[in-house]
Amino acid sequence: MAFKQNNNMTTRERYPLLNSFLEGWSIFKQNLLGKIGLTLLIIFALMALCSYIPPWISPMYNPMTGVDPEITSCSAPCLRHWLGTDFMGRDILSQLLAGARIAFMVGISAAVMSIVLGVSIGMTAGYMGKFIDTLLMRLADMIMVMPTLLVVLLLAAVFGQLNIWTIVLIIALFRWPGVSRIIRGQTLSLKQRPFIEAAKVAGASHFRIIFMHIMPNVLPLAFLFMTFRVTSAIITEAALAFLGFGDPGTVSWGMMLQWVWKTGNMFQAPYWLLPPGICISLITLSFYMLGRAMDEVLDPRLRKEDQTD
Amino acid sequence: MTLLEVENVSIGYNTKKGYVKAVEGVSFSLEEGGSLGFVGESGCGKTTIGMALMGLLPPNGSVSEGRILFDGEDTLKMSDEEIRKIRWREMAMIFQAAMNALNPVQRVGNQIAEAILVHDPSIGKEEAMGQVEALFDLVGIPRDRLRDYPHQYSGGMKQRAIIAMALACHPKLIIADEPTTALDVIVQDQILGEIKDLQKEFNLSIIFISHDISIVADMCKDIGVMYAGQLVEFGPREEVFESPAHPYTKALLSSFPTVTGKKSDLIPIPGETPNLVIPPAGCRFCDRCSGPGPSCKTETPEWVETGPGHKTLCCRC
Amino acid sequence: MDKRDESVLEIRDVTKIYKTKGAFFGSSGKDVTALNLISFDIFKGEIFGLVGESGSGKTTVGRLIVGLENVSSGKIFLEGREIIGLRGRARKEFRREVQMIFQDPYQSLNPQRSIYDTVSEPLKIHGMGNASTRKDLARETLHAVGLSPPDDFLFRYPHRLSGGQRQRVAIARAMILNPEFVIADEPTSMLDASISAQIFNILLEMRSRLGVTQMFITHSLAAARYLCDRVAVIYRGNLVELGPAEEVIRNPKHPYTQALLDAVPKFGHDRDARRYGSLLTKARDAEEDVGCVFFPRCAAADEDRCGRKHPNLSPFGDGHLVACFRLEAMHEA
Numbered sequence: 001m002a003f004k005q006n007n008n009m010t011t012r013e014r015y016p017l018l019n020s021f022l023e024g025w026s027i028f029k030q031n032l033l034g035k036i037g038l039t040l041l042i043i044f045a046l047m048a049l050c051s052y053i054p055p056w057i058s059p060m061y062n063p064m065t066g067v068d069p070e071i072t073s074c075s076a077p078c079l080r081h082w083l084g085t086d087f088m089g090r091d092i093l094s095q096l097l098a099g100a101r102i103a104f105m106v107g108i109s110a111a112v113m114s115i116v117l118g119v120s121i122g123m124t125a126g127y128m129g130k131f132i133d134t135l136l137m138r139l140a141d142m143i144m145v146m147p148t149l150l151v152v153l154l155l156a157a158v159f160g161q162l163n164i165w166t167i168v169l170i171i172a173l174f175r176w177p178g179v180s181r182i183i184r185g186q187t188l189s190l191k192q193r194p195f196i197e198a199a200k201v202a203g204a205s206h207f208r209i210i211f212m213h214i215m216p217n218v219l220p221l222a223f224l225f226m227t228f229r230v231t232s233a234i235i236t237e238a239a240l241a242f243l244g245f246g247d248p249g250t251v252s253w254g255m256m257l258q259w260v261w262k263t264g265n266m267f268q269a270p271y272w273l274l275p276p277g278i279c280i281s282l283i284t285l286s287f288y289m290l291g292r293a294m295d296e297v298l299d300p301r302l303r304k305e306d307q308t309d
Numbered sequence: 310m311t312l313l314e315v316e317n318v319s320i321g322y323n324t325k326k327g328y329v330k331a332v333e334g335v336s337f338s339l340e341e342g343g344s345l346g347f348v349g350e351s352g353c354g355k356t357t358i359g360m361a362l363m364g365l366l367p368p369n370g371s372v373s374e375g376r377i378l379f380d381g382e383d384t385l386k387m388s389d390e391e392i393r394k395i396r397w398r399e400m401a402m403i404f405q406a407a408m409n410a411l412n413p414v415q416r417v418g419n420q421i422a423e424a425i426l427v428h429d430p431s432i433g434k435e436e437a438m439g440q441v442e443a444l445f446d447l448v449g450i451p452r453d454r455l456r457d458y459p460h461q462y463s464g465g466m467k468q469r470a471i472i473a474m475a476l477a478c479h480p481k482l483i484i485a486d487e488p489t490t491a492l493d494v495i496v497q498d499q500i501l502g503e504i505k506d507l508q509k510e511f512n513l514s515i516i517f518i519s520h521d522i523s524i525v526a527d528m529c530k531d532i533g534v535m536y537a538g539q540l541v542e543f544g545p546r547e548e549v550f551e552s553p554a555h556p557y558t559k560a561l562l563s564s565f566p567t568v569t570g571k572k573s574d575l576i577p578i579p580g581e582t583p584n585l586v587i588p589p590a591g592c593r594f595c596d597r598c599s600g601p602g603p604s605c606k607t608e609t610p611e612w613v614e615t616g617p618g619h620k621t622l623c624c625r626c
Numbered sequence: 627m628d629k630r631d632e633s634v635l636e637i638r639d640v641t642k643i644y645k646t647k648g649a650f651f652g653s654s655g656k657d658v659t660a661l662n663l664i665s666f667d668i669f670k671g672e673i674f675g676l677v678g679e680s681g682s683g684k685t686t687v688g689r690l691i692v693g694l695e696n697v698s699s700g701k702i703f704l705e706g707r708e709i710i711g712l713r714g715r716a717r718k719e720f721r722r723e724v725q726m727i728f729q730d731p732y733q734s735l736n737p738q739r740s741i742y743d744t745v746s747e748p749l750k751i752h753g754m755g756n757a758s759t760r761k762d763l764a765r766e767t768l769h770a771v772g773l774s775p776p777d778d779f780l781f782r783y784p785h786r787l788s789g790g791q792r793q794r795v796a797i798a799r800a801m802i803l804n805p806e807f808v809i810a811d812e813p814t815s816m817l818d819a820s821i822s823a824q825i826f827n828i829l830l831e832m833r834s835r836l837g838v839t840q841m842f843i844t845h846s847l848a849a850a851r852y853l854c855d856r857v858a859v860i861y862r863g864n865l866v867e868l869g870p871a872e873e874v875i876r877n878p879k880h881p882y883t884q885a886l887l888d889a890v891p892k893f894g895h896d897r898d899a900r901r902y903g904s905l906l907t908k909a910r911d912a913e914e915d916v917g918c919v920f921f922p923r924c925a926a927a928d929e930d931r932c933g934r935k936h937p938n939l940s941p942f943g944d945g946h947l948v949a950c951f952r953l954e955a956m957h958e959a
Binding site: 203 | 692693694717718721723725726728729733734735736737738739744747748751752760796799803959
Binding site: 575577 | 641679680724788790818819820822823825826827845847848849851852872875885886887888889890892893900905956
């Protein structure tokens with residue numbers, strides 16, 4: 001034999017997952033959008049982590065209950081309160097940091113839940129076809145036409161103020177149909193491809209085909225969708241909070257906007273209005289950029305190095 | 310008289326991987342009523358030449374040197390407007406994968422009529438349709454299929470419709486790029502026969518591009534063999550087919566199985582085609598040649614006459 | 627000569643009908659008979675060619691054998707065992723013994739999986755070996771199909787390989803389980819001639835070194851002549867001629883086979899002086915599904931027999947079978 005029989009596998013060979021990760025990272029590094037997006041997200045993540053610091057320094061910095069003995073109304077930024085205080089004298093900066101925490105929690109949990117649901121249902125419907133497909137897609141249709149916000153408002157009216165995790169669950173339950181439609185479409189077209197047939201001929205079980213062949217080809221799309229879901233989840237939560245139906249026990253950027261508006265300080269206190277608004281926009285943008293970069297990482301064919309005319 | 314004269318033409322594409330020299334230093338000429346075939350495998354540049362002749366190179370492609378003289382005029386120096394006048398009226402192309410060249414949402418008859426009207430707006434729609442009917446008779450499509458949509462046509466019929474479109478403005482030169490590749494062998498045979506008949510009837514000049522050397526030998530008086538962007542052999546079909554001079558031509562001929570004659574071993578050509586961004590110095594076929602000479606790798610090969618009108622680009626010969 | 631005990635695959639009266647749905651629920655559309663009572667045997671160690679044009683049903687035959695589609699009626703035997711309706715463990719066993727090489731090398735490899743993943747997957751599915759032995763076997767198989775050094779290819783992705791290289795990977799995947807029988811469905815129709823020649827030679831080597839029985843599906847009689855021991859010609863779902871490859875191509879008896887041979891581009895032949903001239907220039911008007919399937923285009927057909935009854939494959943010489951009334955008449959005379 002002209003080649004070496006090498007039974008000593010390198011670390012990278014031994015842990016294929018690690019290998020894929022490192023490979024993916026080196027590709028990701030080359031994408032400008034991805035780097036910007038990731039940087040922004042790291043900043044927001046740091047903000048979220050730092051949200052624990054202000055209350056630890058002094059109870060007056062607690063975003064919900066912090067009371068500054070000297071300030072009891074909306075005031076401009078000063079040395080003690082870098083972004084000023086809201087109408088109750090609470091520190092805006094600590095609210096902003098807490099809001100970052102909530103944004104991540106809500107955004108990512110809701111997105112992950114809706115993607116997991118959407119991908120599983122979409123793949124099952126597409127692969128199984130016939131009766132199951134019809135059943136699942138009719139269900140998806142029904143949910144898709146329901147206006148999310150309205151239903152949530154109704155639920156809030158019935159059950160009173162909603163807990164943040166309930167909100168997350170509801171967002172996820174309303175958002176999976178969109179994902180599943182797209183994933184089902186992809187699955188349908190993949191099902192006919194020769195490499196799936198080749199796997200069947202080799203003896204692969206349905207399970208194996210769905211999870212080892214269809215899923216990896218569907219995942220790039222799912223990840224891309226996830227970034228949209230995160231943005232839409234954050235915005236939905238913000239909208240709910242803004243309309244007054246958020247969880248009153250949590251401070252989110254949407255809540256902050258609601259307070260600004262309700263207390264009539266929208267034009268008087270730009271230091272209060274602008275930070276949460278800018279944060280919502282930026283975090284949405286950064287997830288989007290991340291999604292575009294992930295697209296390239298996950299789909300080997302899109303990698304720039306290998307493209308010919 | 311000479312209809313087409315191509316002098317030392319080089320064409321390249323700007324791609325993400327660099328500048329691909331798709332065609333290098335190709336020269337040939339075509340008489341009126343003559344037929345010339347280009348044969349080669351994928352990536353050899355034959356389609357690129359066809360596109361360049363029609364002025365249809367994609368935005369990232371350009372002719373970097375040489376002249377293309379059609380009826381005495383250099384098409385490379387013409388403006389877009391002038392080329393558009395020539396295109397379709399003087400020279401027409403039957404594209405590869407012509408199946409997809411028909412608009413699926415328009416009736417076939419109308420599409421061809423439109424092509425006629427675009428180039429001669431003076432005639433009315435009625436007269437244009439009359440011409441389309443005549444064309445259909447010519448290519449063998451029943452007249453009652455005029456109002457059908459492309460998906461209602463069989464593969465062979467679609468190809469015939471494309472040929473009708475190419476002939477619509479009575480061009481002098483037709484460039485056929487793999488017109489029968491996607492068709493079954495019996496339909497292919499019929500279409501090739503029809504092209505030959507049309508050529509005789511209208512004294513058309515034809516450039517026929519194919520990967521199948523037996524089709525080209527059947528259809529054309531002269532054959533040009535292309536490899537890696539270069540013309541490596543050129544000559545009358547009898548000469549090239551029966552006494553191939555270039556090692557690539559010989560190898561190509563022996564990699565096609567045949568139904569007649571003695572059954573011989575198919576000898577595949579080892580290796581892969583060279584990178585055209587950085588083409589190898591010396592002979593481009595050297596790495597895969599069965600018997601390279603001492604200077605083949607470093608010296609650029611020159612044209613060698615091996616017979617009447619038959620020349621090859623090879624150091625060894 | 628009874629070769630039954632030597633046959634690897636036996637197909638008996640296999641029919642495949644596609645039912646197209648009507649426009650409304652409940653109403654039936656037209657039934658399309660893709661294959662009509664196909665019967666033939668494939669003997670051990672041979673390369674059997676199935677030649678036909680598009681729409682002839684040749685690919686369907688392959689798909690039915692391999693189990694990607696179900697027959698409408700008929701039986702298929704692999705080494706004497708019936709393979710239709712196999713379930714569970716028996717089916718898995720069957721999958722180890724029969725493999726397929728697909729036509730499109732650009733679509734038959736999962737773009738998201740490395741070459742190693744693709745080639746070793748059959749081993750994983752059947753629970754053979756461990757990570758290290760699988761890797762060795764993958765290397766060996768890649769080397770055997772000419773992808774050397776194999777380590778260069780193992781962890782690449784398909785889009786980095788050329789068409790010819792991808793097809794070799796597909797062959798490696800089919801061969802890694804050491805199957806008894808491999809179906810090659812037009813494996814070279816998307817490749818250049820010189821690359822096709824490489825693939826043909828690999829298939830020949832598979833037969834000579836490993837004794838793998840093969841069925842080669844193609845539209846090219848020339849390729850079938852080069853590669854195959856015996857050849858069957860299929861036209862619109864019916865076998866019209868079957869016999870030793872060289873014999874069928876040198877002395878075709880069925881008008882359709884003759885028409886195919888007439889149509890192959892040959893430099894130097896005079897177009898009008900056809901060797902066989904068996905094809906009508908304009909097809910006859912004929913009732914569908916009645917009579918010989920080639921009747922509408924056959925120059926020598928006669929209305930009475932050919933237009934009314936369906937000829938069966940009958941022996942006409944040493945191992946040479948033809949489905950044609952004209953020949954039966956000649957034979958009897």
